[in-house]
Amino acid sequence: AQSVTQLGSHVSVSEGALVLLRCNYSSSVPPYLFWYVQYPNQGLQLLLKYTTGATLVKGINGFEAEFKKSETSFHLTKPSAHMSDAAEYFCAVSDYSGYSTLTFGKGTMLLVSP
């Protein structure tokens, strides 16, 4: 069974500050890992994904994440927050065993203040 834990239901940063959203996963097989963003009253948009290969993954809007197998982590970072980054962020894991399904964390709401 897979699971995802996102530390912190809310994270507040100032505009221009570093963004760090934490994600730890549990999986019995090598995982595929994802970060999605959800703006109010909208669906989910893929920010980035890790499947195989390079452990530092770059995504859209200046976000990146690093897969650390020893720490079972996949934290999301952005060097400088922008007001438009305010949204809810979900980390998800898939093992692609037979069919693809995503197991999501509970989400972290990112608040950006001027």
Next chain:
Amino acid sequence: ETGVTQSPTHLIKTRGQQVTLRCSSQSGHNTVSWYQQALGQGPQFIFQYYREEENGRGNFPPRFSGLQFPNYSSELNVNALELDDSALYLCASSKETGVSEQYFGPGTRLTVT
């Protein structure tokens, strides 16, 4: 290229009623997955349809059922609605099952009173 669309946007039903939600997959995609997102929670996998057959199911009771049509659009049906069924229902399509990126629609907000 048209993305994933869902209808209706919002829906209000009474406990015990039945509801049908619809999803049109992205062009070229043959796999549709449905997720339930309760308020303040992450999405939870309901089931997946691949080429008109149910291909996998999460921990949801049988009153949650679905269909996929030859054009790969899909329906989610929920019978005997309960208050806890109030949620955002998300549809995601992908090119194939297995290793394939899922593209999400905007969701249908269901409120059960």
